[in-house]
Amino acid sequence: xxxxxxxxxxxxxxxxxxIQHVANxxxxxxxxxxxxxxxxxxxxxxxxxxxxxxxxxxxxFNKRELDVLLSSGEQVTxxxxxxxxxxxxxxxxxxxxxxxxxLTEGDHSNARIINIHVEKINDYLNNNGxxxxxxxxxxxxxxDITTIGRGGSDATAVAIAKIFNAECCEIYTDVxxxxxTDPNKIPVAKKIDKISxxxxxxxxxxxxxxxxxxxxxxxxxxxIPLEVKSTFTERKGxxxxxxxxxxxxxSVTGVAYSKDDAKITVKEVEDKPGVAANxxxxxxxxxxxxxxxxQNISSDQKTTDITFTVKRDDISKTKQILKxxxxxxxxxxxxxxxxxxxxxxxxxxxxxxxxTYKMFRxxxxxxxxxxxxxxxxxxxxxxxxxxxxxxxxxxLHTIFDLD
Amino acid sequence: xxxxxxxxxxxxxxxxxxIQHVANxxxxxxxxxxxxxxxxxxxxxxxxxxxxxxxxxxxxFNKRELDVLLSSGEQVTxxxxxxxxxxxxxxxxxxxxxxxxxLTEGDHSNARIINIHVEKINDYLNNNGxxxxxxxxxxxxxxDITTIGRGGSDATAVAIAKIFNAECCEIYTDVxxxxxTDPNKIPVAKKIDKISxxxxxxxxxxxxxxxxxxxxxxxxxxxIPLEVKSTFTERKGxxxxxxxxxxxxxSVTGVAYSKDDAKITVKEVEDKPGVAANxxxxxxxxxxxxxxxxQNISSDQKTTDITFTVKRDDISKTKQILKxxxxxxxxxxxxxxxxxxxxxxxxxxxxxxxxTYKMFRxxxxxxxxxxxxxxxxxxxxxxxxxxxxxxxxxxLHTIFDLD
Numbered sequence: 001x002x003x004x005x006x007x008x009x010x011x012x013x014x015x016x017x018x019i020q021h022v023a024n025x026x027x028x029x030x031x032x033x034x035x036x037x038x039x040x041x042x043x044x045x046x047x048x049x050x051x052x053x054x055x056x057x058x059x060x061f062n063k064r065e066l067d068v069l070l071s072s073g074e075q076v077t078x079x080x081x082x083x084x085x086x087x088x089x090x091x092x093x094x095x096x097x098x099x100x101x102x103l104t105e106g107d108h109s110n111a112r113i114i115n116i117h118v119e120k121i122n123d124y125l126n127n128n129g130x131x132x133x134x135x136x137x138x139x140x141x142x143x144d145i146t147t148i149g150r151g152g153s154d155a156t157a158v159a160i161a162k163i164f165n166a167e168c169c170e171i172y173t174d175v176x177x178x179x180x181t182d183p184n185k186i187p188v189a190k191k192i193d194k195i196s197x198x199x200x201x202x203x204x205x206x207x208x209x210x211x212x213x214x215x216x217x218x219x220x221x222x223x224i225p226l227e228v229k230s231t232f233t234e235r236k237g238x239x240x241x242x243x244x245x246x247x248x249x250x251s252v253t254g255v256a257y258s259k260d261d262a263k264i265t266v267k268e269v270e271d272k273p274g275v276a277a278n279x280x281x282x283x284x285x286x287x288x289x290x291x292x293x294x295q296n297i298s299s300d301q302k303t304t305d306i307t308f309t310v311k312r313d314d315i316s317k318t319k320q321i322l323k324x325x326x327x328x329x330x331x332x333x334x335x336x337x338x339x340x341x342x343x344x345x346x347x348x349x350x351x352x353x354x355x356t357y358k359m360f361r362x363x364x365x366x367x368x369x370x371x372x373x374x375x376x377x378x379x380x381x382x383x384x385x386x387x388x389x390x391x392x393x394x395x396l397h398t399i400f401d402l403d
Numbered sequence: 404x405x406x407x408x409x410x411x412x413x414x415x416x417x418x419x420x421x422i423q424h425v426a427n428x429x430x431x432x433x434x435x436x437x438x439x440x441x442x443x444x445x446x447x448x449x450x451x452x453x454x455x456x457x458x459x460x461x462x463x464f465n466k467r468e469l470d471v472l473l474s475s476g477e478q479v480t481x482x483x484x485x486x487x488x489x490x491x492x493x494x495x496x497x498x499x500x501x502x503x504x505x506l507t508e509g510d511h512s513n514a515r516i517i518n519i520h521v522e523k524i525n526d527y528l529n530n531n532g533x534x535x536x537x538x539x540x541x542x543x544x545x546x547d548i549t550t551i552g553r554g555g556s557d558a559t560a561v562a563i564a565k566i567f568n569a570e571c572c573e574i575y576t577d578v579x580x581x582x583x584t585d586p587n588k589i590p591v592a593k594k595i596d597k598i599s600x601x602x603x604x605x606x607x608x609x610x611x612x613x614x615x616x617x618x619x620x621x622x623x624x625x626x627i628p629l630e631v632k633s634t635f636t637e638r639k640g641x642x643x644x645x646x647x648x649x650x651x652x653x654s655v656t657g658v659a660y661s662k663d664d665a666k667i668t669v670k671e672v673e674d675k676p677g678v679a680a681n682x683x684x685x686x687x688x689x690x691x692x693x694x695x696x697x698q699n700i701s702s703d704q705k706t707t708d709i710t711f712t713v714k715r716d717d718i719s720k721t722k723q724i725l726k727x728x729x730x731x732x733x734x735x736x737x738x739x740x741x742x743x744x745x746x747x748x749x750x751x752x753x754x755x756x757x758x759t760y761k762m763f764r765x766x767x768x769x770x771x772x773x774x775x776x777x778x779x780x781x782x783x784x785x786x787x788x789x790x791x792x793x794x795x796x797x798x799l800h801t802i803f804d805l806d
Contacts (some may be wrong), residue, residue, distance in 0.1 A: 002547070002671075008763075016456060016459040016460060019460070020460065050479070052435060053419060053479075054482075054486055054537050056419040057419060057422070057423065057483060057486050057487050057490055058486060058489070058490045059454040061489075062486045062489040063487060064485075064496070065481075065482040065483075065486045065489070065497055066482070066486070068478060068481065068482035068485075068497050068499070069479060069482035069483065071478075072475040072478045072482075075471060075472075075474075075478070076453070076456075076472060076473045076475050078467040078468075078471065079457075079469070080456060080457065080460060080468075080471035081474065082465060082468040082471075083457060083460050083461060083464045083465045083468045083469070083472075084460050084461075086461070086464075086465040086468070087460055087461045093467070093468075094468055095472070097503075097549070098499075098501050098502075099501075099546055143502055145499070159643075207664045224407050227430075232598035392537065
């Protein structure tokens with residue numbers, strides 16, 4: 001008898017037929033004597049539909065009430081799934097955020113789960129019932145409904161797996177698992193059987209939208225084995241666990257890309273100590289996340305050009321802050337939103353010499369200009385012109401033997 | 404400063420524009436320094452949409468989960484209305500069934516409100532906030548979500564008015580008030596300015612679907628003044644209060660009709676004492692509500708025909724029970740679903756002689772045959788062929804000076 005958390009995303013519960021299919025998956029687990037806690041998202045499209053209603057009233061809709069509004073989506077799925085299980089003669093019950101309760105702290109729409117009471121659900125599991133829990137939500141200390149950000153159902157599932165000491169946490173979704181790159185764009189992409197938390201983290205934060213990063217982080221912190229698998233096929237998914245349990249035969253595990261970065265160049269900044277600090281301090285205070293930074297000495301040797309990347313959403317805020325800053329002098333600010341970040345990720349990179357060279361050579365062979373570079377132990381990212389994205393991803397996928 | 408409960412039905416909050424309009428009505432009350440508790444229904448169509456989803460899974464959908472499912476509808480309206488008030492700079496907050504809490508007892512989908520905690524909402528009202536409360540729902544002693552039956556938002560509003568000692572309870576709806584008969588079918592129908600609880604009760608239980616009967620009953624029991632009025636016009640509505648506060652100038656206040664009755668005749672029942680008791684006892688046990696009863700002596704004088712009316716929904720159940728009953732002998736059972744109940748209602752009837760004669764004469768003048776009759780102090784109902792319904796209603800409306 002194994003305690004399992006099964007999480008079903010929006011597309012997995014997007015229609016009544018799919019909810020009935022999910023009920024059958026749970027029935028199978030239940031018939032194998034597993035104790036099942038199912039965490040569910042809102043039916044696909046539902047959260048956007050509710051958001052649209054709130055936007056028709058106000059773009060800056062009351063934050064507390066937005067959480068009341070959005071949390072109703074998962075409530076609907078919970079009830080329907082529990083009803084579908086009843087129909088299959090499986091004992092089951094929905095547990096709302098306040099019934100459990102799932103305690104959170106932090107701002108509305110961006111809260112964090114800090115505790116989940118286990119008594120009621122454990123009693124129910126011990127009495128052979130299946131517990132259905134809404135993802136993405138909780139309550140605050142004051143008893144207000146909170147939500148934990150888009151994709152937050154993954155975080156709920158991992159938090160529940162941790163607090164209930166579940167043996168594993170299975171993330172059911174609409175793809176077969178984690179791929180070596182985006183299978184929709186690059187047909188030779190391959191499903192990865194095993195991947196480490198670190199690699200998964202780099203991939204999920206880099207645009208491979210299979211799992212929410214903070215959920216992977218929590219799983220890593222508490223060493224909770226994850227499996228990402230398809231709701232719609234019987235195929236094996238991708239297992240995610242600690243690096244030490246994986247034998248690396250390849251230096252690179254996957255190639256990710258994202259198109260939500262923008263590049264900003266501040267031209268002819270006075271070249272003296274502290275100038276970068278002066279430039280980035282107000283950005284940091286304004287919660288603008290600066291990713292890569294490059295500093296060039298300009299021709300006159302008295303000034304320098306500083307280039308950096310930020311999220312596209314932050315670009316006008318960034319420019320505004322730089323313009324208002326009195327502590328730096330510069331000639332002009334140039335921005336480019338037509339850039340993409342392409343990254344190779346692999347825990348095997350650190351032990352394989354020449355990966356960096358091989359990447360740069362490969363891009364150069366395709367006449368792709370590198371605009372910025374950043375590295376970590378298991379990742380190497382470059383900024384390139386957006387139009388070259390797929391060409392770059394394909395090339396890297398091939399030269400690192402992932403096809 | 405007056406404490407008011409304002410209840411907004413499904414059509415009143417059926418679109419974002421209408422929710423914004425409702426927010427303006429509340430803003431006006433708030434600006435007049437009234438303390439406002441708004442009770443809201445689900446957006447029109449929403450409850451049926453959710454019911455349809457549950458029906459696709461199972462017609463006998465898990466009762467506990469059905470309440471979880473349906474209660475989400477009012478949650479959505481609460482959040483949207485509170486957000487709309489924020490947009491108008493009115494301080495407001497939604498209070499969910501479990502946050503207040505609204506305590507209920509009884510079966511799922513048919514619970515009764517037994518208590519509502521007042522502290523949180525009173526504090527909020529005293530701090531100049533508008534409290535938004537979901538109608539139709541509560542929680543059980545065990546902390547499960549319950550609902551209190553279709554139309555239950557009226558009951559919530561009246562219960563809140565009672566427990567919070569509100570000065571009045573205004574029921575906002577999509578009609579101008581209570582009419583002397585159905586204004587959609589009988590254009591000469593007139594809005595009634597004042598009506599007693601008793602009359603309203605007879606009208607609402609007889610098919611004038613303006614307010615839920617049990618809510619009117621509660622208001623009568625605790626003498627809570629009600630006003631039914633339109634969300635969409637500025638016209639005065641219908642005030643509902645105790646009979647002693649009304650001067651009756653007319654014997655009849657309104658003419659109601661309904662088409663959900665059916666007539667059953669049991670032919671040639673052995674005519675001996677106790678036969679009616681034997682016939683109706685098993686029906687009563689099976690919760691079949693028998694309305695009017697007529698007993699005729701048949702030609703042979705040893706047997707009798709018993710005719711009675713039940714709700715159409717109960718007709719097959721009723722026949723089944725009679726067939727299975729071993730304590731009565733009869734020749735055959737004839738049923739007729741093509742009947743209608745037409746009623747005149749008026750607290751002034753009791754003091755006006757000849758009302759009964761006038762009604763029968765009027766129907767006879769139109770060649771309408773009376774199939775059954777029942778009376779109370781303030782009501783006189785007849786069963787007639789369904790096809791004559793409107794003709795009868797029009798005639799009665801005219802002869803009792805209501806046009």
